[in-house]
Amino acid sequence: MVRRNTRSHCAFTLVELLVVIAIIGVLVALLLPAIQAAREAARRAQCTNNLHNIGLAVHNYASARNTLPPGDVRDPTFNGGTQVKSMYSWITLIMPYIEEANAHGVMDWTQGLELNQSAINPAHHIFIKTFACPSEINQASEIGIVNPFYGARGNYVGNAGLGWFWAEDVSPNDQLAGWLADTSAGGNPLKARPSTSATGIHMTGLGSFVVSSVDPVKGRRFSEFTDGTSNTAAVSELRLVPDLDTRGAMHFGPASLYMHDWVPNVPSGQLNTLNGFKAEDWTRYCDRLGLPREIAPCKQASDGWKGLWQHSARSYHTGGVNLAMADGSTKFISNDTDLLVWMALGTSDGGEVVDSSF
Incomplete structure (x- = not known):
């Protein structure tokens, strides 16, 4: 007798298969934004941790030296006293406090960058992981160094206050004297504009990091923060641009600082209602091709390296930037x-009252 196999064969129809695929697609579409948001939250947390460590390093330097590190250390005797030269920055000075003492020690910083640019593995070419925000789209492998003179770049910059940075000042007094001489409205620094001759245009000297002569190297004292260290910004973020753009060059003073004339991530082309200028960084080797203009707008600094510089806080985090305050906290x-x-947060002794809910 021949037995027949009465078991039915189970299989998906084409319609059922398409429905399953569609459901999986919808689930993936729903999950991807959540996954991306979780990844960005992790990157932002790491960025916050970097800023916390940098703020701690600044405090450790201040404990050892009784002053904060100056933002830019300059030699007024360079070239027989005919030219002021930027030697190194606040980042250079805190290297021993962020576990980069060996890198700091391989270079004679008293010679200035121009005498070290051809040295084997000079310290100002070394990428410092603590200064890299993981949300930055141009990571170290793409950024590398600016060029042999300026060296490596990082995402974190020090608060220089308000205004334009004139890269030949040698002291906070020079900064304030030049700035106040060129302000309008009774010396109101919020309404100042750079003069056409660039004479008297200086960094305000109101921020956490000021200029210092190389002898002695001296920054702000915490006792000078009459607005309160919890109400004064110390370090924020900066977007990096490939190729020769100098923004974020860690060991060149003007490139390692930012100002509070614009709110974080200000849209390209927006006008500052106080002084009428467009929202764009003033920097050397401004690169308008490396990134779309709306991401990192810029214009060439006047008069090369020694001219006017001004950088704004920018990041790739959704909705804002991370900020380390002068008291070591992060926000x-x-x-x-x-x-x-935002302008009030940029000054250490401006006398403004800042709402704690900012």
């Missing part, structure tokens, strides 16, 4: 922060 500052509040 996330929204792009929607009021401009006057």
Whole structure:
């Protein structure tokens, strides 16, 4: 007798298969934003941790030296006293406090960058991981160094206050004297504009990091922060640009600083209602091709390296930037922060009252 196999064969129809694929696609579409958001949250947390460590290094330097590191150390005797030369920055000075003592020690910083640029593995070419935000789209492998003179770049820059940075000042007094001489409205620094001759245009000297002569090397004291260290910004973020763009060059003073004239991540082309200038960084080797203009707008610094510089806080985090305060705490500052509040955070002794809910 022949037995027949009465078992039915189970299989998906084409319609059922398409429905399953569609459901999987919808689930993936729903999950991807959540995964991306979780990854960005992790990157932002790492960025915050970097800023915390940098703030701690600044405090350790201050404990050892009784002053904060100056933002830019300059030699006024360079070239027989006919030219002021930037020697190194606040980042250079805190290297021993972020576990980079060996890198700091392989280079004679008293010679200046121009005498070390051809040395084997000079310290100012070394990438410092603590200064890299993981949300930056141009990571170290793409950024590398600016060129043999300026060296490596990083995402974290020190608060220089308000205004334009004139790269031949040698002291906070020079900065303030030049700035106040060129302000309008009774010396109100919020309304100052650079003069056409660039004479008297200086960094305000109101921020956490000031200029110092190489002898002696001296920055701000915490006792000078009459606004309170919890109300004064210390270090924020900066977007990097490939090729020769100097923004973020760690060991060149003007490139390692930023100002509070614009709120974080200010849109390209927006006008500052106080002084009428467009939102763009003033920097050397401004690169408008490396990134879309709206991401990192810029214009060439006047008069080469010694001219006017001004950088703004920018990041790739959604909605704002991470900020390390002068007291060592860290905050996330929204792009929607009021401009006057942001300016007040940029000054250490401006006398403004800042709402703690900023």
